[in-house]
Amino acid sequence: MTAVHEDSGPAPEAGASVELGSTLAGSLGRWRPPSIALVAGLLLTAALALTALAVYNRNERRVLNLRVRELSLVVQSTAPSIQTPLASAAALADATGGSPQHFRSFMAPYVGRGRQFTSVSLWPVSTPRGRPTAVLGTAPQLASTPARAAQFLGRANRPGVMNVTGFLSSAHPSIGFAYRVPGHTRGFAVYAENPLPANRRSTLERNSAFSDLKYALYLGHSRRTSDVLVTSEKRLPLTGRQATSVVPFGAGAFTVVVAPRGSLGGTFFKDLPWIIAIAGVLVTLAAVLMTDRLARRRQQAERLAGVLDRVAAENRRMYTEQRSISQSLQHALLPEIMPELNGLRVNARYVPAATGVDVGGDWYDLVAVDDRRVLLVIGDVSGHGLRAATTMALLRHATLAYVTQDCSPATVLAKLSDFVNSGPHDYFATVLCALIDVDRHQLTMASAGHLAPLVLNGGGGEFARVQPDAPIGVTPGSRYHEATVSVPPEAVVVAFTDGLVERRGEVIDVGLDRLRSLAMRHKLPIDDLLTELARDLTSEDHYDDAAMVGIQWQN
């Protein structure tokens, strides 16, 4: 059986594996938050801008509808100023039997350059192909079209209200108004005619209440360009957002169409959707940049954490490996113990410290000197690491060499002491040599500062009485005392190093007592006894190596 090496150190961990895919996934993952910010920001911006645009459009429409109604009222309000003099003249004509003199004298203030009408005429309604009986100002165009005059002033004419007609395709386009008193089938109609502006163009004054509007005024319910009376524009029809209103005018009607020149609600509200859109895009871009930066930082932090994890795992792996190397070396330096030797059952344990990667300086040997004697050597070199281990190997082999010359423990230790002190050295070693006489059940021991072995006898147990001399390497010319003790048949002897019993902060006797009482409680074959002692006496944090050798007489 070989010496069993207990290892209470941490189990080897699986090495950290670098996932190749994680890099790719990481770079994709980094773009996810900025993309979300971009899409969300743009969607929100578009929604806000569209809402602002819709509100703006609704407001514009409402304002434009209000404005077209206002304009209609203005147009409508001009009707009485036209109708009143005509109606008065018609009543006068009825009353005077169509007197041209009275007519002229009444209407004269209204006619002429700079006055209300350009041409005014008095028409007897009963005349089949009528001609005016009196004319003030220029000759009316109506007079040059007798059929139209008969229709306009006759059947088609509604009495008691102003009637409107236009000469829109003529070389001198003009508009005409006619009035006849109700209740008379043979009465008189008063007709007034005014020229329309050249090209129908009439721009509103800059300070007018309607200067912010484009407009077109049509005769009747029509919106044909040929029916336009007056407009602010060169080209018709009006395009874009517009509003229309039909204005009753006497018996007829005008159609008013308006379109805004700019924004009726103010330029700010017109620009608001754009302001929102631009600001939203800028804010979105800022958010994207910020998110990207945050994502990048987080990724860096994660990468760093990953690196640290790998370093830590690598350290753990290296530590475990070093520790494994140390223990392999220790194992290599220690002998294999035969399970039986000259009628003795023997075994040994080496328990490395719970932590650390150094090899210790503990060693043991069991050699058959002859058929009936066995020499047990156990020792501990001060210090640790490779130096202690190589010193241990040196001492171990020197000891074996001296044993072949003289197996007396005191002599072996004295020779070992002389050997060490023959040159400069900076270590010392405690060594116990015990020559076991198997047949006589006797142990002859010498101790160079080493702890005495424990002798178990049935239910009892005691440390063998052996006076320790100074450790090897302390005093030149050291000589060692021998003591011989007899042990009962079936006794168990356990030799050990101080790592098994020494604890920080307690007198070493406490540790020795702990070992003794534990060993006494176990009546086991030595293999199991050593296993139990190794387990119970070396805790999770034991800081020193420990070695044990056990021998048991067989029957």
Added chain:
Amino acid sequence: MAELDRDHTAEVEIDTRYDPAGVPIVTVAGELDVSNAATLQATVASIVAKRPERLIFSLGDLHYMDSAGIAVLLGAADKVNAVHLRDPSPVVRRVIELTGLAGVLSIES
């Protein structure tokens, strides 16, 4: 004796005085182990360089000493005619007794 506890740093206080006769007295208190034995070693080296006849270690408050600490005491004993351990604590006293060093490092109570 192979101390492997590298993580643990023991606390030790070292104080050097001279008695009226000029004998150096090194008081070591706390715990002396492989992690701090070099500090005591440096102190001892500066003292033995003056070749005193005797050297006294006062160890009444030393509660732990491992083989590295013993090695420092033994190193001093190698260079000075007589090394005395004054009033060692039971922990230290038993280690000295059980390692057969009482003859090399004489204990005075």
